[in-house]
Amino acid sequence: MQGLYGRNHKGAIAIAKPDPALIAVLINREHSRLSSQVKTLEKVLHALFSDKEYQRLIQLAANWRALLAFDDGAPKLADTLEVFIAAYRQRSPDQERLHDEVVFQAGVYRMGHWALVKHFIPGVTDCLDNFGSVLPKYREAFKRRYEAEGNLSVEAQSQLLKAQYALIPNRRDPYRHEEMKRRGLVTADGIVPMGVKEALALIEREEAQAALPAKRGVVAWVADRFRRKE
Structure with missing residues (x-):
């Protein structure tokens, strides 16, 4: 197959389609990272201002904007984090409220992301157990195909997931x-x-x-x- 197109054995044009198992693995990894990153924000509320922490938060917001694959939700989430960061720098009394808003928007992002996937790629749910975790056989297949020589970077995983979404016809x-x-x-x-x-x-x-x-x-x-x- 060349690019997005190829021909099947009957000579008809075959268009590449999103891979449900691949998407299931990558979206679970992304959401797991996001949950862990959001949890780190809570310690900022109970600590003195630190320039090192401030720079970490700035980088985190930039990463969310650039690397989160659900581009309908990533800008809003990154914007919310940047408002919180500004309040942190100014020692604003609104920090706790703005922190809660980041937590809320992270939840909105995850729900919107799953809604996109389930609408356009219903086969993804077949790759998950009753608790939303990827079934072992799909995780193992991913490791064999993509990480036989080492774990993919977050950037590589993001590009891979975005490339899958680019295959969704008429997404917009x-x-x-x-x-x-x-x-x-x-x-x-x-x-x-x-x-x-x-x-x-x-x-x-x-x-x-x-x-x-x-x-x-x-x-x-x-x-x-x-x-x-x-």
């Missing part, structure tokens, strides 16, 4: 509204006369048909017949 427009407009299925008032569900089914049928290998034309068939007679 799950109901294909722009595609419906392009095909003339939406009125000027934004109404889909045939119904959204039916319009989506129509688009998917046409796309599936377009992905099939083209049938050989009559001219090519006749040319083959003449070549065989020669």
Whole structure:
């Protein structure tokens, strides 16, 4: 397979899809790191100001902004942490309230992240046990494939997870509204006369048909017949 596309054994175009097991492992690791990092903020509330701690928090906010894979939630979470950091530097009496807001936003981030995954990649839940932990066989398979020579860095894990999300079709427009407009299925008032569900089914049928290998034309068939007679 080259890039995101390849051909299956029947000659049809095959588009790479997100790997549920890979995503399950990476999202669990990310959320585990996030929970641990949020817990470290509590000690800041009960300690004197430290420039070293301040610099650590600044770096943490930058890491959240750059490395958290759920980009719909990461900026808000990083913004909230930066507000807390400013209060910490100023010894503001609002520190505790702002700390609680960071904890809350971290929870919002995790819930939003799982909502994205479960909506677009329902197979991820099959890789988890009843407590939300990744099943051992998937963890072991990940280690064999990606970490046989050592653990992946946080940066590498982030890039890998973001690359998986890039494979989600129509993530920013799950109901294909722009595609419906392009095909003339939406009125000027934004109404889909045939119904959204039916319009989506129509688009998917046409796309599936377009992905099939083209049938050989009559001219090519006749040319083959003449070549065989020669």
